[in-house]
Amino acid sequence: xxxxxxxxxxxxxxxxxxxxxxxxxxxxxxxxxxxxxxxxxxxxxxxxxxxxxxxxxxxx
Numbered sequence: 001x002x003x004x005x006x007x008x009x010x011x012x013x014x015x016x017x018x019x020x021x022x023x024x025x026x027x028x029x030x031x032x033x034x035x036x037x038x039x040x041x042x043x044x045x046x047x048x049x050x051x052x053x054x055x056x057x058x059x060x
Contacts, residue, residue: 005045012038 012035019031 003045005042005049008038008042008045012042 015031015035015038019028019035022028022031
């Protein structure tokens with residue numbers, strides 16, 4: 001399994017849904033922290049993709 005931006009976004013969406021459905025405050029908080037972490041990772045992977053495209057364009 002590849003660690004991709006789509007994977008990270010899917011996990012973030014899962015965590016957001018779990019937070020929405022949580023009845024306990026500590027579970028909701030945990031899921032919101034998880035969502036935030038997954039979104040940061042997705043954003044970082046997006047930036048890596050952009051940088052790769054820019055470097056590739058510079059080489060051509």
